[in-house]
Amino acid sequence: MTITVEPSVTTGPIAGSAKAYREIEAPGSGATLQVPFRRVHLSTGDHFDLYDTSGPYTDTDTVIDLTAGLSHRPGVVRDRGTQLQRARAGEITAEMAFIAAREDMSAELVRDEVARGRAVIPANHHHPESEPMIIGKAFAVKVNANIGNSAVTSSIAEEVDKMVWATRWGADTIMDLSTGKNIHETREWILRNSPVPVGTVPIYQALEKVKGDPTELTWEIYRDTVIEQCEQGVDYMTVHAGVLLRYVPLTAKRVTGIVSRGGSIMAAWCLAHHRESFLYTNFEELCDIFARYDVTFSLGDGLRPGSIADANDAAQFAELRTLGELTKIAKAHGAQVMIEGPGHIPMHKIVENVRLEEELCEEAPFYTLGPLATDIAPAYDHITSAIGAAIIAQAGTAMLCYVTPKEHLGLPDRKDVKDGVIAYKIAAHAADLAKGHPRAQERDDALSTARFEFRWNDQFALSLDPDTAREFHDETLPAEPAKTAHFCSMCGPKFCSMRITQDVREYAAEHGLETEADIEAVLAAGMAEKSREFAEHGNRVYLPITQ
Numbered sequence: 145m146t147i148t149v150e151p152s153v154t155t156g157p158i159a160g161s162a163k164a165y166r167e168i169e170a171p172g173s174g175a176t177l178q179v180p181f182r183r184v185h186l187s188t189g190d191h192f193d194l195y196d197t198s199g200p201y202t203d204t205d206t207v208i209d210l211t212a213g214l215s216h217r218p219g220v221v222r223d224r225g226t227q228l229q230r231a232r233a234g235e236i237t238a239e240m241a242f243i244a245a246r247e248d249m250s251a252e253l254v255r256d257e258v259a260r261g262r263a264v265i266p267a268n269h270h271h272p273e274s275e276p277m278i279i280g281k282a283f284a285v286k287v288n289a290n291i292g293n294s295a296v297t298s299s300i301a302e303e304v305d306k307m308v309w310a311t312r313w314g315a316d317t318i319m320d321l322s323t324g325k326n327i328h329e330t331r332e333w334i335l336r337n338s339p340v341p342v343g344t345v346p347i348y349q350a351l352e353k354v355k356g357d358p359t360e361l362t363w364e365i366y367r368d369t370v371i372e373q374c375e376q377g378v379d380y381m382t383v384h385a386g387v388l389l390r391y392v393p394l395t396a397k398r399v400t401g402i403v404s405r406g407g408s409i410m411a412a413w414c415l416a417h418h419r420e421s422f423l424y425t426n427f428e429e430l431c432d433i434f435a436r437y438d439v440t441f442s443l444g445d446g447l448r449p450g451s452i453a454d455a456n457d458a459a460q461f462a463e464l465r466t467l468g469e470l471t472k473i474a475k476a477h478g479a480q481v482m483i484e485g486p487g488h489i490p491m492h493k494i495v496e497n498v499r500l501e502e503e504l505c506e507e508a509p510f511y512t513l514g515p516l517a518t519d520i521a522p523a524y525d526h527i528t529s530a531i532g533a534a535i536i537a538q539a540g541t542a543m544l545c546y547v548t549p550k551e552h553l554g555l556p557d558r559k560d561v562k563d564g565v566i567a568y569k570i571a572a573h574a575a576d577l578a579k580g581h582p583r584a585q586e587r588d589d590a591l592s593t594a595r596f597e598f599r600w601n602d603q604f605a606l607s608l609d610p611d612t613a614r615e616f617h618d619e620t621l622p623a624e625p626a627k628t629a630h631f632c633s634m635c636g637p638k639f640c641s642m643r644i645t646q647d648v649r650e651y652a653a654e655h656g657l658e659t660e661a662d663i664e665a666v667l668a669a670g671m672a673e674k675s676r677e678f679a680e681h682g683n684r685v686y687l688p689i690t691q
Contacts (some may be wrong), residue, residue, distance in 0.1 A: 152301070153308040154488035155201050155208055159614065160184055160605025163203040167643075168245050170238035171575065178240060179245040184605045191591050192606065195246065195284065197310045199275065199339025204466040206276060210304065213336030216272035219601050226298035226438040227267065239265050242604035246276075247283050248583055260490035261471075262507045263400050263542070265481040266317065266341040266440040269333035271377030275339050277316055279482060279509045279543045284581060285572035287314060288343070288511070289565055292321035292332060297555050300330045306561050307334050308428065313565040314608070316543070317379075319343040322406075327352055332376060341379035343442060346370050347406045358412040363422040374437040381439060382406060382484065383430065384446035385423035386466040389414040391447060403487075407446020426548040427470055431477035438479040442511060443467045448487035455489045456496060468504030475506070485512035485541070488519060494532055498539040509542035514549065525551040525565040533568060537575030544568050562609075570607050 146367060164183035167176055182196040200206035200214060218237030219366050224230065230237050240258070243265065244251040257263035263280025277285050289310035291303050302665075307318050315342050322330045327349045335342050342572030350369040354360035373381065384406040392411045395402050402408045410421050423430070434441060447463040449455045467483055474481045483505045485497055494515060515536060517593045520526045529547035537544055548556040548564035556564065576584035587606060594602035600617065604610040657663050 145599055153201065153208070153305050154312060157202045157204060158182060158198070158312070159610040160250070160601060161194070161610075163198075163205075166306070168241055168393070170219035170244070171241055171251075173219050173221075173238065175243050175446075177217065177219055177245075179242055184602075184603050185591075186594070186605075188602075189597050192587070193530065194442075197275075197277075197316055197340055199308075199316055201308050201312065207427065210333070210337055214273040214339060217275065220269060220272045224268040226435050226478050226480060227258055227265040228261070228480045230436075231255045235423060239267050242276040243278045247278065249283070253282065254278060256262055261475055262509065264440045264482050264509055266343070266379035266480070268374065268379045268437050268439050270340075270375060271335060271342065271379055273336060273338060273377075274341050274379065277341065279511070281317075281507075281509065281540045281542045283542070284584075285537045285575050286316035286462055287371055287517065287565060287568040287572050288317045288319055288545045289315035290319045290321050290417045290545065290560060291334075291556075291561070292319070293324040293326075294322075294555050295324045298324065302336060303330055304333050304591060306558060307338055307653070309492075310337070310342050310565055312562050313562050315565050317341045317343060319345075319382075319536070319545075321345060321348065323348050323352070323367070325383040329371070331378070337378045342377070343380040343382065344373055344378050345444070346373055347384065347409055349373070349531075350411060353639065358409045359416040361413055361422075363426050366422065367426070367433070368580060370433055374599050375434065376438055380442045380464060380482070381434075382442045382444040383423055383425050383657065384410050384444040385421065385430075385470055386443060386463040387411055387414070387421055387446040388424060388463075388466060389418070389420050391459055391462050394457070394462060397449060398449075398451075398457070398459070399453040400498075402447060403450025404444065404445055404448055406445045407448070409546075410446060412460060414436045418485050419477070423646075424466075427473060431474050431479045434474070434479040434608075437478050438480070441470075441474050443470055443483050445484045448485070448513070449489065452490050455486070455515075456493050460486065461500065462502060465504055465530045468506070471505045471508050472499060473594075476675050480509050481505075482509040482542070484545075486515045486538070487513060489515040489517070489532060489536075491517050491535060494535045497538045498536060498541060502540065510536075510540065511543040512536050512541050512544065513545040515549050522552055523549055525549065525591050525665075530567040530571040530602070533571035534574045538570055538578040541575075544572055566609050570608070 161182045161184045164181045167178055170177050180196045181193040184192045236255050240254045241251050242252050255531040257280050258265060263278050264335040265276060265278050267276055291306040293303055318338055320331050320334050320342060346369045350361055350366045353365055387407050387410040392414060402411055414421055447459045449460055469479050483501055498510060515532040516529045517532040518527060518528050525547050526549050533544045546564040546568040550556040550560045591603060591606040604613045607613045657666060
C-alpha cells in the first residue's frame with residue numbers, strides 16, 4: 145500500500161478498562177479463536193466484561209503497523225459456500241462460534257437465525273482482518289458509522305483515523321462512502337486495518353470511472369467494480385436495484401425529491417436511457433458474484449424520504465416491495481441479505497416501516513439511517529435521528545446507521561464521528577433494554593450501583609464515554625478525593641438524595657427497622673414522644689421565640 149502521509153491513529157486502552165479475550169475452539173479446524181471484550185476492573189475487586197469493537201488498537205500487547213495491516217484471524221474458510229448456505233446445511237461455522245461467545249448466546253441460535261435469513265454475518269472471505277459479528281433482531285442492536293472522503297475534502301490518513309476512532313467508541317461496522325480521489329487506495333487502507341466489517345456503495349466508484357456522468361454507466365463497468373471490491377474484501381455492499389423506471393415519477397411532487405446519492409444516479413440513468421435499471425435486470429448475475437465471496441447484500445432504499453413531508457409515501461413503499469422480491473432471489477442464490485430503510489419519519493409513522501419490511505422481505509434484517517424524527521435541527525441531527533433510531537430499533541430494526549451533527553451540513557470530522565457513534569450506541573442500548581435483550585440491563589445495574597455507592601471511577605469506566613464523563617465531573621471537583629466523595633457539584637454535600645437515602649438506610653439498620661411492623665412501631669413511639677412534649681409545653685401551638 146502506498147500513501148503520501150501515513151495515518152496516525154489512537155491506540156491504548158479506554159479509560160478504566162483493559163482488553164481481554166475468551167479463547168474458544170473453532171468447529172472443524174480446531175483453531176483457537178480469541179473473542180475480544182473490554183474488561184472493566186471495578187474498585188470492589190470484581191470486573192465487568194463489555195462487548196468490544198475496537199480491535200487490537202486498545203490492546204497494549206499488540207504492536208500496530210498500519211502499513212502491514214492487522215493480523216489474520218484463524219479459521220477463515222474459502223470456497224465452502226456462504227454463511228447462509230452452510231447454516232442451511234446445519235453447520236456451525238467458526239464465525240458462528242465466535243459470534244455466540246461474543247453475544248453470550250448459543251451457537252445453535254446463531255446458526256438457526258442465519259439459516260432463516262433473519263440474521264446476516266457480513267464476512268467476506270477476503271477480509272480475514274475482521275472480527276465476526278452478526279446483524280439480526282434476535283441479537284444486540286448494531287451501529288454503523290459512515291466515513292469516506294469527498295471531492296472537496298479529507299485524505300486517506302484522515303479516513304483511516306476516523307475508522308479506528310469510530311470502532312474505539314463502539315461502531316460495529318464501517319461504510320466507506322468515498323466519492324473523491326483515490327477511492328480504491330482509501331478502501332484498501334481501511335480494509336487492511338479494520339477489525340469490523342466494511343461496507344461500500346459500488347455505484348460511487350463506478351461513477352468515478354465514467355467521470356461523474358450517470359448516463360455513461362454500464363452493467364459491465366458496474367460489475368467489474370463490484371468484483372474489484374469483492375477481491376479487496378468488502379463485506380457488504382449497498383445495491384440500489386429497487387429503483388425502477390416506473391417509480392421515478394412517484395417522486396415528482398415530493399418536497400425533497402430523491403435524496404439518496406445512489407438512488408438519484410440510477411434514476412438519472414433510467415430516465416436517460418428510458419430503460420429498466422441494469423442493477424435490476426442483471427440482479428441474478430450479481431447474486432452469483434456476491435455468493436462467490438460471501439458478500440452480503442444491503443439492498444438500498446434509493447427512494448427513501450428525505451423530509452418528514454415525504455415519509456411513508458408511494459415511492460418509498462413501491463421500492464420496498466421490489467426489495468422484497470429481490471430478497472427472495474438473493475436467498476435462492478445463497479446470498480445473505482439485509483434491507484436498508486429510511487430516512488426522515490415522524491415518530492407515529494416509524495413502526496409501520498418495520499412491520500411492512502418484515503412482511504415483504506421475509507424478516508431480513510432491517511438497517512436504517514436514523515430515522516430523523518424532525519427536520520428542524522441542523523447541527524443536532526445526531527439527536528433528532530437518535531430519537532427515531534431508538535423507536536425503530538425497539539420495533540425490530542437490527543442495525544442503525546449513525547447520523548452525525550454535520551448531517552446536511554458537511555463532511556464529519558473526528559469529533560462528529562464520536563458524537564454520532566455515542567448517540568447511536570445510546571439508542572441501540574435503549575432498544576436492547578426495551579426488548580429485554582439478555583445482559584443489556586446488567587450494565588445499567590452495575591453503573592447504577594456504582595453511582596449509588598459513590599464509586600465515581602467505576603461509574604466513568606462503565607459508561608459509553610468514560611473520558612467525557614470524567615471531564616464533566618472534574619470541571620468542578622477536580623481533586624482526587626472527590627472521586628470518593630458522597631456528592632457532586634449538582635447538589636453538594638447537604639442535598640444529595642443518594643447520600644440522604646444512605647443515611648436513612650444506616651439509621652434503619654442501626655435501629656433494627658427491617659419490616660413494615662418495625663417501622664410502624666417506631667413511628668407510633670415517635671408520635672407518642674412528640675405528643676408528650678406538646679403536653680409538657682402547655683398544649684400551645686405557638687411558643688415564644690427564645691434567644
